[in-house]
Amino acid sequence: MPAKAQKINPDLLKERQKASFKTEELAVWWNGGQKKLENKRFLEDYFLNDPALQDDLPISYMSHKELYEHSVKKSYIVLKKLHEYQKKTGNSIDNYMALLGGNLGSGLIKEGNPLTVHFVMFLPTLLGQATPEQQAEWLPRAWNCNIIGTYAQTELGHGTFIRGLEARADYDPKTQEFVLNSPTLTSYKWWPGGLAHTANYAVVVAQLYTKGECHGIHPFIVQLRDEETHMPLPGIKIGEIGTKVGMKSVNNGYLGFEKVRIPRKNMLMKNAQVLEDGTFVKPKASVLTYGTMMFVRVAIVGDASNNLAKAVTIATRYSAVRRQSPIDPNKPEPQIIDHVTQQLKLFPQIAKAFVFKVAANYIWDLYNQITGELAKGDLERLPELHAMSCCLKAICTADASSGVELLRLSCGGHGYMECSNFPTIYGIATAAVTYEGENTVLLLQTARYLMKAWSLALQNEKLVPTVAYLGEYRDSTRFTNWDGSVPQIIEAFKFVAAQKVRLAYNSVEKRRQSGYSQEEAANLSGIELTQAANIHCRAFLLQMCYEQLEQNSKDTSPALAVILKDIIELYSVDACLTHLGELLRFVQLDESQVSQLQRRLETVLARIRPNAVAIVDGFDFHDRVLSSALGAYDGNVYERLFQEAQKSPLNQEPVNKSFHEYLKPLMKSNL
């Protein structure tokens, strides 16, 4: 949200004046409607402009320990303020999540809140997997923060493949307790946010043993620390795992168990159960736990859009202020946004932010529709949604992560400064490549679904919507309908995806026939499998982008509709040129058609150029959410860089003590 009083950099001012559409209209669209936008702005004003929540010392100057202590303090102030807000407005508890995650949260505590996992994983797990009796016992205390929980699943030696977890819970019918143990170093829990020094309870995922038999992994509520003294309880080995690329204040911890006993009722028993005598009762259906995983992945696609939108706001504004390298030697150095090579770094990232946002919304609707069907016992579309959520999470996080980094580099040396905020945004964006399912593993899961779909296509079976094209293109090996229109670009991508699916399928089959097991054959064909899933996902994104933005542009002003159509054009043409190898392999395209794509790219970049600043303004990021000397609304880049430097503790004294201790002795000696 622009603060109106600042003196605006004149180059930025000019950019805004020449925009051909109304930024505010885009802000309403981007933020989901007038009411949501107003609510967002109200909350930003309420929280981000509170003097008690400003940082005097930029956190990058703090030691790791100071940063943790600072974050706990700030979380406390935020929660208290949130409580006051709720008392005043009567708004529901849902706001916890909106406030602690998301942009407002990052504007308050930019390197991650040690309490986030309590709200986004501990509480939802109780909601989703506890029985009504367990909920009655635990939920009120958790809602009120009388206890603080975390979610302990990943282990030092076990990540994405959760069936490999080693921590175990052995049922002892004599005392009606589970005994938790970490039999190896690799079985130590590792990574959970807030686990190290913040939480006093955890949902722990462990292999359940009863009556001498292992029944796979199940969730247990375990108390970790004394509620009065916060001292670790007997048998609990606990601490933090150390410093990381980003998310520096989420207090990731490790956790080992040495014969830790918990009552039987602490196993979350909404699904599977262990009876008093140790009898294991199977869950009725395991599909509901699928749901949470998919829910998280859909949310991550939205985050990918948001991270990219933040980074491209910073880079676009900076590129309109920065002047460097003359185009014409007789004229002053131009704004770097006028270098076409710079436009190619910026504008496709703007387009991706739009497309990922649209895809996240679409999948969100699909998720709700399908979970509605699930509730009625209809499981038909579940594998399809699962497959789509896997590849979307993988592709969108990978593109967002590399996009943020490209944007940082597009700002030259100043992008390397912490005060640009690129390092923090990247730290968050790149973490998503790994967590909630490592990207390569996820692409292989989608590929497995595509292999099944191809096999159905070969048998002339009906296919669900997202893979229906496999049937259509099953029997042709060359796409000859290229006319360059966006609908035909989409068809070409589907065609290419079908070919890549066929190639991968045939590779697996060939290896099977030569004597490898199905699994070995799939592993040996892993490269082609991930490529097939990749292109499948890109065909889907293209179609989403086209259908949704075309649809949207019917409800906007003509001026904004032009922008949305340019976004479609840029995303599509850029996709063609980025994946030219795959297109040329299967699509009939002559050299003049390829050259034409290059001209179209240059043309659409030039069309977006005069509106670029207005478009990123339309994302409506509060300056504190951007938290960037390069990207603030006023564009006073150099003044802000200089002001940020003045905050360094080293700059508070003209001579550092190390001069007297080491430099002077060095200079006065004769080496």
Place this chain on the structure above:
Amino acid sequence: MPAKAQKINPDLLKERQKASFKTEELAVWWNGGQKKLENKRFLEDYFLNDPALQDDLPISYMSHKELYEHSVKKSYIVLKKLHEYQKKTGNSIDNYMALLGGNLGSGLIKEGNPLTVHFVMFLPTLLGQATPEQQAEWLPRAWNCNIIGTYAQTELGHGTFIRGLEARADYDPKTQEFVLNSPTLTSYKWWPGGLAHTANYAVVVAQLYTKGECHGIHPFIVQLRDEETHMPLPGIKIGEIGTKVGMKSVNNGYLGFEKVRIPRKNMLMKNAQVLEDGTFVKPKASVLTYGTMMFVRVAIVGDASNNLAKAVTIATRYSAVRRQSPIDPNKPEPQIIDHVTQQLKLFPQIAKAFVFKVAANYIWDLYNQITGELAKGDLERLPELHAMSCCLKAICTADASSGVELLRLSCGGHGYMECSNFPTIYGIATAAVTYEGENTVLLLQTARYLMKAWSLALQNEKLVPTVAYLGEYRDSTRFTNWDGSVPQIIEAFKFVAAQKVRLAYNSVEKRRQSGYSQEEAANLSGIELTQAANIHCRAFLLQMCYEQLEQNSKDTSPALAVILKDIIELYSVDACLTHLGELLRFVQLDESQVSQLQRRLETVLARIRPNAVAIVDGFDFHDRVLSSALGAYDGNVYERLFQEAQKSPLNQEPVNKSFHEYLKPLMKSNL
């Protein structure tokens, strides 16, 4: 260098036992011969095993200020130890650079030494640009560290385009002094290492004004701080610029001048001069200053190889130890290096480390040969070397930087930990994308050279060796000689490069003819120009790799020769598949030939697999240079991760004070 006494992880031990060649032979080759390898190992033992140079607290736990103070202290100890070593051995001063930069330096002070710029830029500038009289005055004091210097060129508002610098030095003939001023905020010097609180002198690059005329940028020696008190001198505005992605302890500073007067003799006058009366005397030739820039860029190509080699050593060893995700559900989880998708992340990076090393060596020899010719007044090959050094710096640093990040991601969550050392290696590798000429600007410089060469080719003029292929392929538009052999892959890449040069040239011409100036036309064709430079560079790298490694493999054992040939094969085939779009656009390749490339890729990955660990062992990195819990020679990954975590200051007390201050009040209140 492997420490022999550790208990080695059994998976790693097996990998080493099954290697088909002798690691030690590769270590000799990689490190430039037996003598150099021995010297490297001696120095590593002497410095890295010194207890006074171990860090008790990992630096990632320190605050920014503590880290600076720690680094100055350590630099002092290192220099004292170096002095003792020189007294004992009589070795020359050259060792300063070898020790402070390079792997040994990073093993000692991993986030950068605040004294490095003194040795690698201040001293060389005195050597290269001072008159004999000036050298007599300044060099002995600088050699002995009686003064500590830095090199101040880049400004807050001016980077790669150095003619745009604003700081000015006005000659005052009355007092025979220069008056230094920073007329604007953007003219403040910004970035020089050691400038903030370490150096007391600087070479300052400023616009020279005399007799009312500007004579462009020249270097001046300026005293910044009092030699006794270290207080900034009057008119010197100085401090540090703040925290950054990496290179966290090099003490980058800013510097502004307010009427700072320095004697006339402080202008470095080996080239241009200002006489007592203010008369400006032009330099005889400006080509020699070119030399330093090229020297630095060649060194950066070597660094790119080294950064990649370090990262891939860590990732390969970790991938042999880590077990995850079953291939066959009835077998235990495999080493992740057995997933073919993982091999594709690792092995091409091994190949690139080899190729960039070979290219750096080759260009180094060419540089020496050409500077020899320069000394004899022969300038013919200078523009060629300049063009080649520009694109090599750009491509190798870009590939190394993205390669390091890919390798970090290939290690999953643990790669995100600081103790993996990927974040530090990446911080250094990615900085090189921007410094010493931003990569896009450098590619455009190479492209400008290629445009001139194409124009010569059109006139049937003779072309210098690195662009001779432009003449050969001037008149054909389709390459029909593909047989898949490496020599023909190289030819195909040259052919593609020639086509891309032609397309870019024609785009510029067409825009000129439609009324744009040459400069505007070049800017509008910037995307095609950078693409042409990119492929030109890749064709060169392919040829280097092939010629040099083929040659080398004649002098090695047959066992090592097989490895070198596999490196060539992998690098070539991977290049084809990565640039498939460009190949298919201009090279006659049918679908079965493309499929064959995919099979060749899989085959060579499988061939490298059993030797992968032995190959990275052959780079012979000392454990402290790798500084990684994931990549140590012994492969005790989980033990080391756990040990590193124990060092966290937060783990030194069971309950952090923030519990009593904030968490307990939060938990005991009723929100």
